[in-house]
Amino acid sequence: MLSVFKSFINKVFLSLFKKKRQLKIGLYGPPNGGKTTLANTICKDWLGEEMGSVSNIAHETREVMIKEQLNIKRNDQELTFNLVDTPGIATKIDYEEFIRLGMSEKKAKARAKEATKGVIESIRWLDEMDVVLVVLDATVDPYSQVNITIIGNLAAREIPVLIVANKIDLKKANMKRIESAFPQYPVVGISAKYGKNTDQFYEALFGVAK
């Protein structure tokens, strides 16, 4: 009885004095899906500056990056949030793959080490998110366990999800495959690199974040 009373008092006091938490929108997905490219597109559209570097080699983003106080407008609506770009989630990281892509052994080992820490950070940040954009490469088979685990964990935490099927400018892109893999979630197709379909993307973002 006492604990229920304490919990009630805490809730009342917190709601009275705690500053309202800023909405956090996270970018999640496997490596090389285009999370940072999408973050850059959003930041360029609304702040006029990029967020992070991109590369064709996987695990370019190895630390969580945050762009605070992004304010986007659409018709009469306005949305202010912190954009959180996370390292790609993977179940394996092999430094030898980086060597095959032309890196020195020392650099490849360091990149692999940082990448493993990045994956751990991404998973830790899941609890902090209010809305998540799951960025998938539309040319790649979406039925991977990493995608299923990410989306399943978001569902378990009741975090709203928008699936972004990226790279639709490429011939191999197959949006229908993503839609049929995750029929319970809204899917929007874009090319973050070329800014294709960003209008539909922002419309979908407002839909899921409001």
Place this chain on the structure above:
Amino acid sequence: MVTIQLIPYSEIEGLSSVGRIRKILNIAKEDKIVLLQGRLSKEEEAELIKVTMEEINSEFKGIELAVLDPSSNLKGLAKARDDLANKLLGTRSGLTIVGPASVVKEIKRNPHKIELLTHKSSSSKKKKRK
């Protein structure tokens, strides 16, 4: 040669999440493929990935993971019945496959089948169908 170790649900039933993950990962680190009866929870899957990342080094490159969940297509009353059965008896239905990345190249899946592809250095290429 590829070694597959089958783990019945009864072996993990009494274990905590940490214990389940430790058991699976220890076997995978012995270069064996784990076939676990039942499935891990979504939180346990994420934790398994996290612990795997903590243990990656020049010898251990990580894992390939696939969790088959026959209840994912259930709806309405059938889903509610399945959820209740899982709460009472544990998540015995389904199958969890965990292979070390040094042995398993890829686990391909779609709603109808699952294919487990091993590296060329392994003596054979295996295929499993759901």
